[in-house]
Amino acid sequence: MAIFSPERVWWKPLGREERLWVTVSAVWCFFMFFMLIGWYFLGAQNLPTKTMRITPAQFQTLTDAFVQANKVGEEAGIPIVHVPAGGDAYLIAKQWQWTPILELEVGKTYTLHLSSLDVQHGFSVQPINLNLQIFPGYDFIVTVTPNRTGEYGLICNEFCSIGHHLMTGKIIVK
Amino acid sequence: MAAISAPNIFTGTKSQYRVCPVTTLKVDLAAERLIIWNAVTAIVALTVGGLYALLIGLTRWPDVHLLSAPWFYRLLTGHGLNMLVFWIVFFEAAGLYFGVTALLNARLVGVRLAWVAFALMLIGSLMVNVMVLMGKADVMFSAYPPLAADPLFYVGYILFAVGAILVCCIFLASLVMAKVERRYEGSMPLAVFGLLTAAIIALFTLASGAVALIPTLLWRLGIGEVDPGAYRVTFWGFGHSAQQINLSAMIAIWYSLATLTVGAKPVNEKLSRFAFFLYILFINLGSMHHLLVDPGLGSANKFFNTSYAMYLAVLGSLIHAFSIPAAIEVAMREKGYNKGLFGWLLNAPWKEPGFSALMFSLFIFGFIGGPTGVVIGAGQINLLAHNTWRITGHFHATVVGGTTLAFMGFTYYVIPLIFRRPLFAKPLVRWQPWVYGIGMILVSISMTMAGVLGAPRRHWDTTFTNAAIPVQLPSLTNLMLTLTGIGALIAVTGGIMYVVVCVGSLFMPKREARALDPMEA
Numbered sequence: 001m002a003i004f005s006p007e008r009v010w011w012k013p014l015g016r017e018e019r020l021w022v023t024v025s026a027v028w029c030f031f032m033f034f035m036l037i038g039w040y041f042l043g044a045q046n047l048p049t050k051t052m053r054i055t056p057a058q059f060q061t062l063t064d065a066f067v068q069a070n071k072v073g074e075e076a077g078i079p080i081v082h083v084p085a086g087g088d089a090y091l092i093a094k095q096w097q098w099t100p101i102l103e104l105e106v107g108k109t110y111t112l113h114l115s116s117l118d119v120q121h122g123f124s125v126q127p128i129n130l131n132l133q134i135f136p137g138y139d140f141i142v143t144v145t146p147n148r149t150g151e152y153g154l155i156c157n158e159f160c161s162i163g164h165h166l167m168t169g170k171i172i173v174k
Numbered sequence: 175m176a177a178i179s180a181p182n183i184f185t186g187t188k189s190q191y192r193v194c195p196v197t198t199l200k201v202d203l204a205a206e207r208l209i210i211w212n213a214v215t216a217i218v219a220l221t222v223g224g225l226y227a228l229l230i231g232l233t234r235w236p237d238v239h240l241l242s243a244p245w246f247y248r249l250l251t252g253h254g255l256n257m258l259v260f261w262i263v264f265f266e267a268a269g270l271y272f273g274v275t276a277l278l279n280a281r282l283v284g285v286r287l288a289w290v291a292f293a294l295m296l297i298g299s300l301m302v303n304v305m306v307l308m309g310k311a312d313v314m315f316s317a318y319p320p321l322a323a324d325p326l327f328y329v330g331y332i333l334f335a336v337g338a339i340l341v342c343c344i345f346l347a348s349l350v351m352a353k354v355e356r357r358y359e360g361s362m363p364l365a366v367f368g369l370l371t372a373a374i375i376a377l378f379t380l381a382s383g384a385v386a387l388i389p390t391l392l393w394r395l396g397i398g399e400v401d402p403g404a405y406r407v408t409f410w411g412f413g414h415s416a417q418q419i420n421l422s423a424m425i426a427i428w429y430s431l432a433t434l435t436v437g438a439k440p441v442n443e444k445l446s447r448f449a450f451f452l453y454i455l456f457i458n459l460g461s462m463h464h465l466l467v468d469p470g471l472g473s474a475n476k477f478f479n480t481s482y483a484m485y486l487a488v489l490g491s492l493i494h495a496f497s498i499p500a501a502i503e504v505a506m507r508e509k510g511y512n513k514g515l516f517g518w519l520l521n522a523p524w525k526e527p528g529f530s531a532l533m534f535s536l537f538i539f540g541f542i543g544g545p546t547g548v549v550i551g552a553g554q555i556n557l558l559a560h561n562t563w564r565i566t567g568h569f570h571a572t573v574v575g576g577t578t579l580a581f582m583g584f585t586y587y588v589i590p591l592i593f594r595r596p597l598f599a600k601p602l603v604r605w606q607p608w609v610y611g612i613g614m615i616l617v618s619i620s621m622t623m624a625g626v627l628g629a630p631r632r633h634w635d636t637t638f639t640n641a642a643i644p645v646q647l648p649s650l651t652n653l654m655l656t657l658t659g660i661g662a663l664i665a666v667t668g669g670i671m672y673v674v675v676c677v678g679s680l681f682m683p684k685r686e687a688r689a690l691d692p693m694e695a
């Protein structure tokens with residue numbers, strides 16, 4: 001009777017089924033606990049990331065210099081930039097655009113810098129569905145090695161005010 | 175009605191009681207009024223939030239695409255707040271007052287303060303709603319800075335939280351007073367123990383909310399800065415832990431409904447109480463899983479903080495997942511339904527709304543909401559899930575298909591016993607949990623699938639028609655969004671049935687309950 005006080009002595013040993021269930025559950029939970037930590041060392045899915053403080057103005061300056069040095073074209077008014085192999089790539093999130101369009105080569109490793117100039121955004125690479133939260137004031141530094149060629153769409157999946165659904169971009173892997 | 179009086183040491187007035195003829199519980203009349211007002215306000219919030227649910231659900235259905243973008247985002251903000259915050263917390267306030275008075279034969283301490291709390295929550299929720307509808311707070315319920323809303327939006331949010339903190343304090347004070355005045359014998363009932371768990375979690379949760387929102391308000395007034403990362407840590411210390419309040423309250427209601435519907439008795443009080451205790455200790459760090467792909471925090475930190483905390487809390491849930499069905503089975507077998515392995519389940523009172531709500535809630539939470547949450551809470555998988563519709567699918571199976579449905583089932587007992595009115599439109603009542611439950615199963619599964627395919631949450635146009643650079647999601651996404659729209663129609667129908675029954679019952683002639691079963695009361 002869960003809505004009435006229990007009998008005076010309710011501190012009773014568990015029944016057989018209960019002991020079995022609790023044991024199985026506890027073993028499973030502890031296994032998952034160690035696996036979550038273990039996976040960090042065993043798995044290949046960790047994002048190699050680092051974060052630095054940066055102001056939006058500084059990030060803009062770095063990106064401008066990067067675009068100027070490596071620009072190879074333009075689409076819909078957004079510069080296309082060929083990133084030097086093994087080099088740093090800068091990607092700006094702002095209302096409501098990812099800029100520039102990055103051109104990478106398959107098998108090469110890059111250092112990708114992500115930051116916002118205004119509010120928070122959601123970096124979402126499609127169709128592989130890889131998602132990161134982007135802040136203003138933080139340079140989110142991600143090491144990437146593309147392993148498949150193609151054009152990857154970028155969308156924003158953190159609400160960033162009324163034009164949120166207009167915010168797209170692209171990464172080209174050659 | 176037998177009224178009993180006892181002196182109230184705080185106000186000098188006498189507490190008035192009545193004795194419920196069905197349950198023989200003693201009900202404090204002052205608490206009863208508070209329960210009624212908080213519950214009615216909760217249902218108003220649910221109605222508003224449900225209307226918005228219909229409109230945003232139809233907007234995300236690609237072939238319907240009902241609202242304009244600004245109104246979609248505005249009403250989505252309103253939906254999150256009215257549902258997740260106002261409906262749930264007003265109902266929980268009613269539940270806490272009910273638990274600490276009726277279930278303990280006790281009185282409410284600080285009745286005047288409880289009305290102040292109610293007023294603060296009411297004013298706060300009205301301010302928030304007005305700001306949202308005026309288009310001055312298009313920021314979603316999470317309100318991440320530097321996205322900014324009108325300062326009055328944060329004021330409303332904070333007032334509401336202060337009211338909720340007062341409710342918890344009144345609950346705790348009344349609980350202590352009931353013990354001091356020896357209103358009940360031995361230990362408190364399990365349901366009250368569950369509510370106590372909820373209230374304890376609520377206190378540190380709401381404190382975390384204050385730490386997030388007060389600096390944000392000051393920043394909007396031109397004082398100081400808010401760091402987006404720090405905000406997210408403290409906001410989710412509130413936003414996620416708040417779900418553990420809901421979880422504890424829901425499980426308290428599961429145990430209560432199991433008792434009310436089939437007379438189930440907790441199989442082992444020690445084990446069930448221990449499971450609640452695990453929540454208090456371990457669940458708050460689960461908030462970290464909102465931050466798994468944020469900049470600024472190292473991977474080791476994220477994985478460690480989500481792992482141990484999460485799995486020990488999961489252990490608590492696994493215990494309840496055993497105890498409640500087991501209690502129902504034992505009770506049914508004692509009644510003689512012993513045929514086969516599942517005879518007890520087939521012969522259970524499925525026609526009783528409290529029971530069907532309990533079973534749908536258990537099923538949706540236990541098989542969809544809980545497991546999906548554990549999966550997306552793993553660091554690596556979160557990369558694939560963060561801010562996609564997979565998240566929205568997950569919590570529509572926890573706080574909606576689980577908590578909301580349990581609260582709905584509980585309401586059908588509260589109306590005859592506390593409002594003292596027979597239920598309106600009983601055929602509707604019988605089917606309501608089924609319609610709502612089936613709709614929500616469809617909504618949560620299709621949302622999850624759409625999210626797995628990449629569909630973002632909080633998004634007006636997943637075809638990206640007007641975007642500068644075209645992006646296309648897999649074609650199956652469209653089907654999933656459509657299924658969500660259809661599920662939303664079904665679930666909203668279930669929601670309307672609930673509101674019609676509640677509002678209709680308010681206009682039924684007042685009379686004492688005649689039976690525990692709400693269909694006969």
Ligand code: HEM
Binds near residue numbers: 250573631633661669
């Ligand atoms: C008839 C029932 C309901 C339906 C059809 C429904 C449908 C929806 C839809 C379509 C969204 C939009 C998701 C997006 O675009 O990202 C949403 C968001 C949401 N819903 Fe519901 N919902 C229902 C009930 C509830 C209830 C009862 C609650 C809480 C107790 C709730 C809590 C939320 C929250 C917190 C969000 C997220 C808002 C945000 O992302 O800021 N919903 N719902």
Ligand SMILES: [Cu+2]
Binds near residue numbers: 093120121164167
């Ligand atoms: Cu954005």
Ligand SMILES: [Cu+2]
Binds near residue numbers: 156157
């Ligand atoms: Cu956005």
